[in-house]
Amino acid sequence: DADEKANANLVEKYIVENDVMIFSKSWCPYCTKVKDALRSAKIEFYSIELDKMGRDLSLFKLLIYIFIYYLAEGDQIQNALINKTEQDTVPNIFIKQQHIGGCDKTLEALKSGRVATLLNPPESEKKHKKVENDDLDSYDYDLIVIGGGSGGLACSKEARSFEKKVCVLDFVKPTPIGTTWGLGGTCVNVGCIPKKLMHQASLIGEYVHDSVDYGWSQLDQARQHSWSKMIESIQQYIRSLNFKYRVDLRSKGVTYENSYGEFLSPHRLKLTDKKGKTKEITGEKIVVAVGGRPKYPDIEGDQQYGITSDDLFSLKYDPGKTIVVGASYVALECAGFLHGIGREVQIFVRSILLRGFDQQMASKIGDYMSTIGMKFHYQRIPTRLECLEEGKPGKLRLHYRQTLESGEIEESYEDCNTVLFAIGREACTNELNLDKIGIEVNKANGFKIKTKEEQSIDIPWLYAIGDCIDEQTMPPGQPLELTPVAIQAGQLLAKRMFSNSTIKMDYYNVPTTVFTPIEYGAIGYSEEDALSKFGEDNIEIFHSEFVPLEWSICHHRDQVKTMSYCKLIVDKNTDRVIGFHVLSPNAGEITQGYALGMRLGATKNDFDMTIGIHPTCAENLTTLSVTKSSGDSAAQEGC
Ligand code: FAD
Numbered sequence: 001d002a003d004e005k006a007n008a009n010l011v012e013k014y015i016v017e018n019d020v021m022i023f024s025k026s027w028c029p030y031c032t033k034v035k036d037a038l039r040s041a042k043i044e045f046y047s048i049e050l051d052k053m054g055r056d057l058s059l060f061k062l063l064i065y066i067f068i069y070y071l072a073e074g075d076q077i078q079n080a081l082i083n084k085t086e087q088d089t090v091p092n093i094f095i096k097q098q099h100i101g102g103c104d105k106t107l108e109a110l111k112s113g114r115v116a117t118l119l120n121p122p123e124s125e126k127k128h129k130k131v132e133n134d135d136l137d138s139y140d141y142d143l144i145v146i147g148g149g150s151g152g153l154a155c156s157k158e159a160r161s162f163e164k165k166v167c168v169l170d171f172v173k174p175t176p177i178g179t180t181w182g183l184g185g186t187c188v189n190v191g192c193i194p195k196k197l198m199h200q201a202s203l204i205g206e207y208v209h210d211s212v213d214y215g216w217s218q219l220d221q222a223r224q225h226s227w228s229k230m231i232e233s234i235q236q237y238i239r240s241l242n243f244k245y246r247v248d249l250r251s252k253g254v255t256y257e258n259s260y261g262e263f264l265s266p267h268r269l270k271l272t273d274k275k276g277k278t279k280e281i282t283g284e285k286i287v288v289a290v291g292g293r294p295k296y297p298d299i300e301g302d303q304q305y306g307i308t309s310d311d312l313f314s315l316k317y318d319p320g321k322t323i324v325v326g327a328s329y330v331a332l333e334c335a336g337f338l339h340g341i342g343r344e345v346q347i348f349v350r351s352i353l354l355r356g357f358d359q360q361m362a363s364k365i366g367d368y369m370s371t372i373g374m375k376f377h378y379q380r381i382p383t384r385l386e387c388l389e390e391g392k393p394g395k396l397r398l399h400y401r402q403t404l405e406s407g408e409i410e411e412s413y414e415d416c417n418t419v420l421f422a423i424g425r426e427a428c429t430n431e432l433n434l435d436k437i438g439i440e441v442n443k444a445n446g447f448k449i450k451t452k453e454e455q456s457i458d459i460p461w462l463y464a465i466g467d468c469i470d471e472q473t474m475p476p477g478q479p480l481e482l483t484p485v486a487i488q489a490g491q492l493l494a495k496r497m498f499s500n501s502t503i504k505m506d507y508y509n510v511p512t513t514v515f516t517p518i519e520y521g522a523i524g525y526s527e528e529d530a531l532s533k534f535g536e537d538n539i540e541i542f543h544s545e546f547v548p549l550e551w552s553i554c555h556h557r558d559q560v561k562t563m564s565y566c567k568l569i570v571d572k573n574t575d576r577v578i579g580f581h582v583l584s585p586n587a588g589e590i591t592q593g594y595a596l597g598m599r600l601g602a603t604k605n606d607f608d609m610t611i612g613i614h615p616t617c618a619e620n621l622t623t624l625s626v627t628k629s630s631g632d633s634a635a636q637e638g639c
Helices: 002-017 029-040 059-069 074-085 103-112 114-119 150-160 185-190 192-210 227-252 329-340 359-371 483-498 527-534 587-599 604-609 618-622
Strands: 020-024 046-049 092-095 098-101 141-146 166-169 255-257 259-265 268-273 278-288 292-294 322-325 345-349 375-378 380-389 395-403 409-416 418-421 425-427 448-452 462-464 469-471 512-514 519-524 539-546 564-571 577-584
Touching: 002 020, 002 046, 002 074, 020 029, 020 074, 029 103, 092 103, 092 114, 098 103, 103 114, 141 150, 141 483, 150 166, 150 185, 150 227, 150 278, 150 483, 166 259, 185 192, 185 227, 192 227, 192 329, 227 255, 278 483, 322 329, 322 409, 329 345, 329 359, 329 512, 345 380, 359 375, 359 519, 359 527, 359 564, 359 577, 380 409, 395 418, 448 462, 512 587, 519 587, 527 539, 527 564, 527 577, 564 604, 564 618, 577 587, 577 604, 577 618, 587 618, 604 618
Parallel strands: 020 046, 141 166, 141 278, 166 255, 278 462, 322 345, 322 418, 345 375, 448 469
Antiparallel strands: 020 092, 092 098, 259 268, 268 278, 292 425, 380 395, 395 409, 512 519, 519 577, 539 564, 564 577
């Protein structure tokens, strides 16, 4: 209503007019503390005492408030602040119009130098580069989103909820062997969804083995897997999702163009549909959400005979004996489920497994996968892919160079039916004409667009979200190319662009899971990153090996029974858990639950005081007492 709007405007006015703005209450010790800290740092600020507004004012001040701002009661201002920041406490602090938070966050920002940087930004960050503007009086759309994947769809629908005119473009360029798919981006078509379903297919194969010791007879003898049936079920489900997304856009009033977009000028895009028909549209704001695609190794025959994850999930024929090249999470997940459904799999690894993840956990995953029968070949680099026999699948020969333990280099080859390249991904920014409009990409980081808080560093009306961004506020070393990250960043960005929201994406403590045959869930710091950031003396690691109860009576699991493992990395000074790692069945479900605790700043004591659910794998994280530094065995005894 009108009052609410007036209060929101008043809050905006305070924030815009004052470099350091504190919404405070006169009796609050934290407000006093933060003001004292700013005074000692010789930083000027402006504060208003919400408990005194509209009540304790002198007649003169009251008249001025009535005259200028209606009668703004402190409580109403606080409500406007809650709407804007989702923070319901004081002090509530803004610096150079950026929301900092309360007392602790401001003191932290003072300590880290962030306050000083905000007040005196370095020359490079002061303003956006001057970019030739189109100088349009009006635009076809308030917002154009390039890319209808996880981030783009979320952003466009959220923007539409503010009554904005929104257009989303989505176009899939076929892979070298001609695979293509529908609306929804990587996650739905060639990522999370088919991957998790294939992972499930492989787990079911394991349960069939388990069934013998649980008293079922002959289930395991019927153990046969049909690739084409699995693909048919999964693809049918994906098509239903593609349809649902199209209907959803239409019912929400978002214009959907099944066309490839590229920039002609900063606000103008050229759209090309699959028949080659072109048209131009303009947008006041533009969000780039183009995601990424798998890389090829750039060797002879790679694109002609090899496939990537973009092809695998809809492959019309059984891949047969497969060589997976790479050690990314995509490589290990695909290798894992192919092995689980009974295909022979070999993995060619250039150097280490799961770069960027905790390396102790990565090597435990490698040990598990080797124990259940997958062959890893380290230091093997493919040099040429040759077709020996056409067919579906045909016969391929992968030539490689391998550095042997002796240091000698061996040139050899391995024959197989399918070669799957999973050596990393690159952002789809190459053909957007970004250089022509003054946007820089980071070539060293997969051609991603340089952003700060999802806004392009170069052009103020251009934003980017999801897998295609090189985001300055992301913590180093954490895997953040994830669907929920793209969705949340897209929704928050739309709110910031089109409402008064200042809430930013928090890239810290993002939980993730690698769906290898034994799942690995992680939140926060890896052991390596924690050691280098906090130092050995300041962290303690609690860990345990455990046997999942459901495996304990299964003889075919004998060799892997004790391979489940969890560890918590704890900051000794604050007792806060800064790293969470679990390798176990259902680690994805376990990790999601604990992510809330990590986000709320859980301490080791909080974990210890949490009552476990017995008997589960997750309960092991509530009873960790053995530290790594003690050197005691992490193996668990008894129940
Ligand atoms: P995308 O979803 O890739 O969408 C971008 C869209 O833009 C695509 O449809 C693309 O075709 C289109 N496009 C590109 N250029 C243009 C253009 N110029 N014009 C028009 N359209 C264009 N994440 C998880 O959270 N959990 C998982 O388990 C998981 N598993 C994965 C497994 C695999 C095999 C892969 C490859 C990824 C997985 N991911 C997972 C990652 C997740 O899929 C991505 O992080 C997420 O899809 C990124 O969303 P996005 O919106 O940034 O891009």
